[in-house]
Amino acid sequence: MTLQSMFFDNRMSIHPRRYSDYQMALGEIAMGLQGLSLTSKTTKSISRQTCTEIEHTGFCYASPMRFTKDMSYPTGSLYICRKEIWNDYPLDESLLWTEFEDVEFGLRVGSFGVPSRVNPFGITQSVTSRPLFGFRSLVEMANGKYTYTKPNYLSLMTKKPLLQVTALVALTKLRTFAGKYVENQESLNISTGKEVVTARQWLELVNLVVQQSTFCNDTDSVRAFIDDFEKLILLDQLSYTSREKIVFHFLLDHALAKQRLVTSSSEIRKMLYQRPYQSWFYKSLGDYFHHNWLSLPGIGISAIKAYNRNGKVFYFESLWATVKAIYNSTPFSSYTERLK
Amino acid sequence: MKIYIVSNGLNYTSDQFVKQLASIKLQVTKATPVVVVDERHTVDRALVEQADVPNSAFHLDNYLHEKGSIYDGVMLVDANQITSKLSALDSEWVVFEFGQNYQQTCIDFLHKLARYNYMTPTLRNKNIVFSVPSVHLDYFARTISESFNNLPVNSYSVMRSGQVGMLMISSRIESLFFSFPLLFKPLLRLKRYIVFIYRRLKKADSSTKYNKDQPLS
Numbered sequence A: 001m002t003l004q005s006m007f008f009d010n011r012m013s014i015h016p017r018r019y020s021d022y023q024m025a026l027g028e029i030a031m032g033l034q035g036l037s038l039t040s041k042t043t044k045s046i047s048r049q050t051c052t053e054i055e056h057t058g059f060c061y062a063s064p065m066r067f068t069k070d071m072s073y074p075t076g077s078l079y080i081c082r083k084e085i086w087n088d089y090p091l092d093e094s095l096l097w098t099e100f101e102d103v104e105f106g107l108r109v110g111s112f113g114v115p116s117r118v119n120p121f122g123i124t125q126s127v128t129s130r131p132l133f134g135f136r137s138l139v140e141m142a143n144g145k146y147t148y149t150k151p152n153y154l155s156l157m158t159k160k161p162l163l164q165v166t167a168l169v170a171l172t173k174l175r176t177f178a179g180k181y182v183e184n185q186e187s188l189n190i191s192t193g194k195e196v197v198t199a200r201q202w203l204e205l206v207n208l209v210v211q212q213s214t215f216c217n218d219t220d221s222v223r224a225f226i227d228d229f230e231k232l233i234l235l236d237q238l239s240y241t242s243r244e245k246i247v248f249h250f251l252l253d254h255a256l257a258k259q260r261l262v263t264s265s266s267e268i269r270k271m272l273y274q275r276p277y278q279s280w281f282y283k284s285l286g287d288y289f290h291h292n293w294l295s296l297p298g299i300g301i302s303a304i305k306a307y308n309r310n311g312k313v314f315y316f317e318s319l320w321a322t323v324k325a326i327y328n329s330t331p332f333s334s335y336t337e338r339l340k
Numbered sequence B: 001m002k003i004y005i006v007s008n009g010l011n012y013t014s015d016q017f018v019k020q021l022a023s024i025k026l027q028v029t030k031a032t033p034v035v036v037v038d039e040r041h042t043v044d045r046a047l048v049e050q051a052d053v054p055n056s057a058f059h060l061d062n063y064l065h066e067k068g069s070i071y072d073g074v075m076l077v078d079a080n081q082i083t084s085k086l087s088a089l090d091s092e093w094v095v096f097e098f099g100q101n102y103q104q105t106c107i108d109f110l111h112k113l114a115r116y117n118y119m120t121p122t123l124r125n126k127n128i129v130f131s132v133p134s135v136h137l138d139y140f141a142r143t144i145s146e147s148f149n150n151l152p153v154n155s156y157s158v159m160r161s162g163q164v165g166m167l168m169i170s171s172r173i174e175s176l177f178f179s180f181p182l183l184f185k186p187l188l189r190l191k192r193y194i195v196f197i198y199r200r201l202k203k204a205d206s207s208t209k210y211n212k213d214q215p216l217s
Helices: A048-057 A083-088 A101-111 A167-181 A199-211 A219-234 A240-252 A254-259 A266-274 A295-308 A319-329 B014-021 B079-087 B103-119 B134-148 B155-161 B163-179 B181-213
Strands: A002-008 A016-018 A022-025 A059-061 A072-074 A118-126 A137-140 A146-149 B002-007 B034-037 B055-059 B093-097 B127-132
Touching: A016 A295, A048 A240, A072 A101, A118 A319, A167 A199, A167 A219, A199 A219, A199 A254, A199 A266, A199 B155, A199 B163, A219 A240, A219 B103, A240 A254, A240 B103, A266 B163, A295 A319, B002 B014, B002 B134, B014 B055, B014 B093, B014 B127, B034 B134, B079 B103, B103 B134, B127 B134, B163 B181
Parallel strands: A002 A118, A059 A137, B002 B034, B002 B127, B055 B093, B093 B127
Antiparallel strands: A002 A016, A022 A059, A022 A072, A137 A146
């Protein structure tokens, strides 16, 4: 069992969206493609080799009021279950995080007759979010039709930081990347003392470093370069599809592939939709927690809006329950530990 | 992998070349090193007397399509010949003699070899020598360095391209597009109808044309 999950981009509790709680597959997993299981000599549709194809399956947020046995699963964020069930049906240890281990678990357990459900009377709130999911995503409504949930791109409010690193750490990581790939590092001015870096400054710097990098053009070097790009520059997960596309592009026209690596990356585009001007990095961890009193009107407005569309993106039993649920799950800044 | 490009104006055998090139110390770089050796370079007599360095020498003609494949006046190289010949490689040094082949055929070979190297690890810890006509030495050297490496672009070109500016503007326009679906949906639907009608008309037109061409019976 799991609970509905809500995420606010800002610290005023306005513009809620669904975030990683209960999802369903829109079709056959990996379109029938099979890969080898690492632990046993069998083939499975969810394995490390088929990750790209699993992404193409299509997933959407499932409605807490509906149940499709072989399609829905709780995302790996929160599991509430009896100990016996967990011991009898553990997670597949051969799959790592982001290798669709939650999909495999939910569908396998479902096939053994253990249904995955959402408790519609409870709710959780996510304090942080992964930028990869900050895009318009499909939601199944209680009536079986589909709608979307997405962050408000046009909101002018100060938002939570996008990436869970400080500007200093991000710049140090960029320097590490430059040290590995740029031959003439004197031509780059990567300051490591800057505390605020705007989105544009960051992108210009990152684009320059990537364009000035030098490496061999073979599969191993390109894969290592993509791994470092993901770890030290993107600071978020690169989807399997994008990774495959980049490797193909380097085979077909590597000069063009490197030139467009940053500016045509869908991951960077998604980040830019969410924070077009504001810095992507945090100054202190307090940037993630909601204002104590200022967020109260926001909670009221969000509750009315969510209840007005009840059964579409979220489901609540009554308006008062909505207000209570959002208020009780809000991570207020007073909950954080303060230095005395 | 180390790459040497040698002018074939020097009348030395591949063994003599390889022996001399093997004694050169290269700078450590982040990319595949490409070394150009022209006619001014002479083989050291002392080296000539030393033991041979084992190498495999190939002529570019061995890699052309058996029945001869020509596209736009250029003899094309068979990519499968590259795979079958190089998979049986057992020496550390590989020499490719370009002879008097047409420049575009040589470029085709280089691109196909680079693509082979991208996908297969056989050549990655080998030393490759290209023996080319001295006229094309610099041009081939540049092409080889570009095809086997990802080279840096200078900061002025990056700045002048204005890529980031375009990315900022286009992402703003796209986010507007996503934020006002009521405004943009009718436009999308209209576009879909127009494209649908256009395709139907085109199909109808082409089918009538086809009927006209049919002989009357």
